[in-house]
Amino acid sequence: MPPRLAAVAALPRLGLRPLTPVPPDAPVSWVAVSELEDPTAYLEGGELLLTTGMRLTSDNAYDYVARLVRREVAGVGFGIGVVHDAVPPALVAAARTHGLALLEVPRATPFIAVGKAVSRMLAAEWYEDVTRAFQAQRALSRAALDGPAAVIVRLARELGGWALLLDTAGAVRHAEPASAASRAAALTPDLARLRPGPSTPAPSGAGARGRAVVGSLSLVDGDAHVVVQGIGLGDRPLGFLAVGTPAPLPHVAHTIVGAAAALLTLRSETPRSGRDLRAALAAVLLGLPAPDRAAPRFPATVLACADTGIVDALEADPLGDRCLALPRPGHVVVIAPASAARRVAALAGGPSGISEPAASAPDLAAALVQAERALAAARRTGEPLGYDELPGQGLLGVLDPHLARGFADALLAPLAAEPALLTSLRAYLASGGRLEEAARDLDVHRHTLRTRVRRVADLLDRDLDDPGVRAELWVALAVTDNATGPIGLTGASDQE
Known part of the structure; x- marks a missing residue:
């Protein structure tokens, strides 16, 4: 808001003396100096007009004031001691009649001092407005969260x-x-x-x-x-x-x-930014072609990223429009175009597991298993790791699938009725027998996992500390987890 004329008149250093009432809320937009008999052509309204009355007489004072009032000036400051030793009575009377604020400016106060004072007040008001707007916008931004x-x-x-x-x-x-x-x-x-x-009419009475x-x-x-x-x-x-x-x-x-x-x-x-993504998901579910700029696009890769910050990273990257991210206990699963898998892993930073490319939506479940297994190994290296890079794939590849599955089914049969035990066994083996790490991957308490591991050992009647037993169980889990496809590597923990 502009400074008030009353505040300007009250500045002690200016020594202004009100000769007529000064409205308490009258604003001052600027200070103008003019000795013209009719300065209104050069005014916009709201000014404090300063004059020495060079062309002012008793005969024209009334019309002079009337013109200023019609122009809506804030007030008049009359400088004495230059042309007039005192403010002309005719001007005072006219100001009272028209309700114009009239201030006496002493000889010792140069007009420029009045202008500077108002200018400083305007600057302070402007700064206050900017500060208030900034603070309000910051508060609104926090509220928007x-x-x-x-x-x-x-x-x-x-x-x-x-x-x-x-x-x-x-x-x-x-x-x-x-x-x-x-x-x-x-x-x-x-x-x-x-x-x-084009034809929307304004409501009746809209102008009012x-x-x-x-x-x-x-x-x-x-x-x-x-x-x-x-x-x-x-x-x-x-x-x-x-x-x-x-x-x-x-x-x-x-x-x-x-x-x-x-x-x-x-x-x-x-x-709206997620419309293409939702359209693509609907297309996949319906078996229809997906839009060009949306996910999932096949072949697609599943990544299991240890750093949950990947969700924000994808939001800030154009690649995020073609990816689907799903937070899981302890990590985030991302479905991404196969060609962009390594770029997603780079955005994630730290350990990530990368599946082999999936040709269609039904293949994504198996790709998820691969990604989480690769992540279990990647946690030990701290770097992204592809499922095809895991050690042990060569050994599993030479096994006869029919014989291997018969062996695996028989070995793991005592655990078939309790899926949580199979999950716990898989996590335990993936961690190399480290309970703390396995419990963290499963998002369970270590004492809970210790109880489960003991029950597995009891049901299987095997010593899980024996490397040979662990190797057999590791192979058995790899075989049973790939019942309809090639035998793959086990070792990661499916989350409960």
Whole structure:
């Protein structure tokens, strides 16, 4: 807000003396100096006009003041001791008659001192507005992390009024305070002016209620000055933001409302970025061709990434539009185009397990097993590791599948009724018998895993500390986990 004339008049260093009442709320937009008999052509309104009365006489004082009042100047500062030793009585009388603030400027106060003082006050007001807008926008940004309702609550608090978030039909989605929801019905007729349409007429009486500009509407509704702004970037609003305050919003408040609308627009538009992804998923489920720029695209690779930060990394990378990420206990699973597997692993950083390429959606489940097994080995190296790089594949590849599966079924039969025991055994073997590591992979307490391992040993009647027993069990698990395909490597833990 511009500085008030009363505040300027009260500055001790200027020594200004009011000769007529000074309105307490009259703003000063600038300081102008003129000795013209009619300076109004060079004024915009709101100025404190300084003059020495060089062309002022008793005969023209009344008309001089009348012209300034019509131009809506804030007031007149009359410098004495140059042309006039005192302010002419005719000017004082005319100022009183027209209600114009008249200040006596002493000879010792140069006009430039008055100009500098107002300039400093304007700069301080501007800085205060910028600071307030910055602080409000920062508070709104923090609130946006908690959702649209939090933005509405914060906005109402910043403006000292009420705020509504309306859907496209004008129904209330969020209101602050809750009682403000009752105002929505009165606003509904005006929302049509913010919707596109070549033949959309303005509601009757619209000119009396307010005015519409691009994307926003200002009106007076009962005891409130209301601003309504469209939400969204498309041709049609995705909703509306309405705020109401007891007095018209100053410029800085409009900036704050604009920031809130931008944040709400961002939240409303963000889901659009996942449309291609959802369309691709639907295509896969229906057995239809997937869109060109979306995942999953086949051949696809499954990655198991130890660093859960991969989710944020994909959000910030264009590659994320073609990947699907699923958080799992202790790691994140990502379905990515096979050609981009190593790039995803690089984004993840640290250990990752990379499956062999999957040709179609039904192959992804087996690829997940491969990725999690590769991750178990990668945790020991701290680097990305492909399933085809795991040691032991050569040995498993030379086994006769029919004989190997018969051996595996017989060996693991005592555990068939308790899947948790098979899962625990697999994690225990993958960790090299390290309970702490295996329990972490399974997301269970180490005492729980220790109990399960003891039960496995009891049911199998085998010593799990024996390397030979572990090797047999390792082969058996690899065989049974690939019942319909080639024998592969076991060693990772399926998560419960």
